[in-house]
Every structure is written in structure tokens, then in C-alpha cells.
Amino acid sequence: MTLALQIILVLTSVLMTVFVLLHKGKGGGLSSLFGGGVQSNLSGSTIVEKNLDRYTILMAIIWITCIVALNLIQAYGA
Template identity: 45%
Template sequence: MNFLIIALQVLVVALSIILGAFILLHKASGGGVSGMFGGGMTNSLNSTGVAEKNLTRFTIAAAVIWSVAIMGLGIITRFTGQ
């Protein structure tokens, strides 16, 4: 059981970092945090419609997996008392 808990904890940490990166990669629509990191400085780095849709899909998939891992950790912790 300890292996599962450690694996889920590693997954949550990795997905937290990945989600942060995915969110910052999204196209800036009105300033915000992504504008502070050079979001509107060059036009060559702007995402196309397809790239933005795929980035949104990856972000949603990572968020769902992250949520399931968090719930799994909570359920395991609740019923095993660790």
C-alpha cells in the first residue's frame, strides 16, 4: 500500500508542475499573469487555433488526472489511517 501512496504523491507533484506550465502557455487574452512573462511580445510565438485547442485538451486531461489522484490519496488515507 505504501508504494501506491508514494506513486500517487509523485504523480500529484509532477502534474502540479505540468499544470502550472500548461496554464502559463495559454494565449494571453487580456493581460494577466501570462503577459508578465512576455505573453504578447512576439507574434511568431502566438498559438494557432489548433494548437490552442490541443493545449486546452491537454490541460483539462492533466487536471482530471490530478483531481483523481488527489481523491485517491484522500480515500486511501481515510481508510488506512496513514
Template identity: 45%
Template sequence: MNILIIALQVLVVASSVIMGAFILLHKASGGGVSDMFGGGMTNSLNSTGVAEKNLTRFTIVTATLWAAAIMALAVLTRFTGL
């Protein structure tokens, strides 16, 4: 059981770092780091590039994984008595 808790803790830390990087890569109103990777290639002000859409998807998946790992850690900690 301790191995599972350690694995979940590592997953939480890793996903936190990855999620922070993904959030910093998002384009702000004036541009951002994602412009270097092709995120600034838009035709109009209302549309977003493919890179920005994919970055949003990756951020949502990482955030969901992060939340699930935290909830699993809470359940394991509650019922194992650690």
C-alpha cells in the same frame, strides 16, 4: 500499500507542476508565451489556433489526472488509517 501512496503523491506533485506550466502557456488577451510556439497564428479575433486548442486539451487532461490522484489519495488515507 505505502508504495501506492508514495506513487500517488509523486503523481500529484508532478501533475501540479505540469498543470502550472500549461496554465502559464495559455494566451492572455494581449498574447502570451504560447505565441512563441505558433499559438498566435489566428485569422480572426474569435478563432483560436491549433496550439491553443491542444494546450487546452492537455490542461484539462492534466487537471483530471490531478483530481483523480487527490481523490485516490484521500480514499487510501481514509481506509488505511495512515
């Protein structure tokens, strides 16, 4: 169980880092490299940005849950 949670924690950490870097931000970000910058400037907020927000939040929730679960396993030795 602990090993599975540790693997999930590492995967969600990497995915969350990638998703955060893909966000537009103030200066354009990495998402503008893939053509997202032109569309975002024209229409304000695209569906891609909204989905990217949802995926980032989902990864953060999974990441926090893994950290809490690993701490509980360590504290109570289950």
C-alpha cells in the same frame, strides 16, 4: 501506492502550471514569446491552443483523481 500517487500529483501540478501559463489569455501570455501570438491574432483559434486546452484538462483530471485517491487511502487505510 501512496508514494506513486504523490509523485504523480507533484508532476501533474507542475505540468498543469506550465500549461496554464502557456495559454494566450487576454494580454498575450507566454505563448506569444514562441511565435504563437501572431498566428492566434490572424486565425482566431489555432490547433496548438486547442491541443493545449486538451492537455490542460487531462492534467486537471489526473490531478483531481490523485487527490481523491490519496484522501480515500488516508481515510480507509488501504
